[in-house]
Amino acid sequence: MDDYFDNLDATEINLKYFTEHHGEIYKAYETYGHLVHTEGGPLDQKTCWLIKVALSTECQYPRALHTHILKALRGGCSKEEIEHAILLVAPSAGFPKTMAGILILRKILEETATDGITSIH
Structure with missing residues (x-):
């Protein structure tokens, strides 16, 4: 579990990389998540x-x-x-x-x- 708390910065850096290089995919993923919450049931x-x-x-x-x-x-x-x-x-x-x-x-x-x-x- 300590690794999780120690690696928060690495996770944030990786997310930043992903959104910079695959922004449209990430945006679609976020939109899907929002729709499931608001319109899914x-x-x-x-x-x-x-x-x-x-x-x-x-x-x-x-x-x-x-x-x-x-x-x-x-x-x-x-x-x-x-x-x-x-x-x-x-x-x-x-x-x-x-x-x-x-x-x-x-x-x-x-x-x-x-x-x-x-x-x-």
């Missing part, structure tokens, strides 16, 4: 983000989980709702995946608290 945005948090936890995609937690917080999900979504992973996918997800959530909450972000519950 009857689920509200909070539910969509909580599902994405759980899926990212189960799949052990730490960068995606980080992004989905931040978007869930911005989308109105509380820390408790996000933590519950992560806890729900344990019975189906295993306790270690849940613990890794909780670690990422705690790290984000620590970072946002020091940044003075007040919109997070």
Whole structure:
């Protein structure tokens, strides 16, 4: 898990490279993601983000989980709702995946608290 936090800069650099060299593909991908959220079905945005948090936890995609937690917080999900979504992973996918997800959530909450972000519950 330490590798994840150590490699955030490398991930950002790689994303910058991708968007500079494959901008149209990335734009289409972003548009698709937006359409799935807004037009894909009857689920509200909070539910969509909580599902994405759980899926990212189960799949052990730490960068995606980080992004989905931040978007869930911005989308109105509380820390408790996000933590519950992560806890729900344990019975189906295993306790270690849940613990890794909780670690990422705690790290984000620590970072946002020091940044003075007040919109997070």
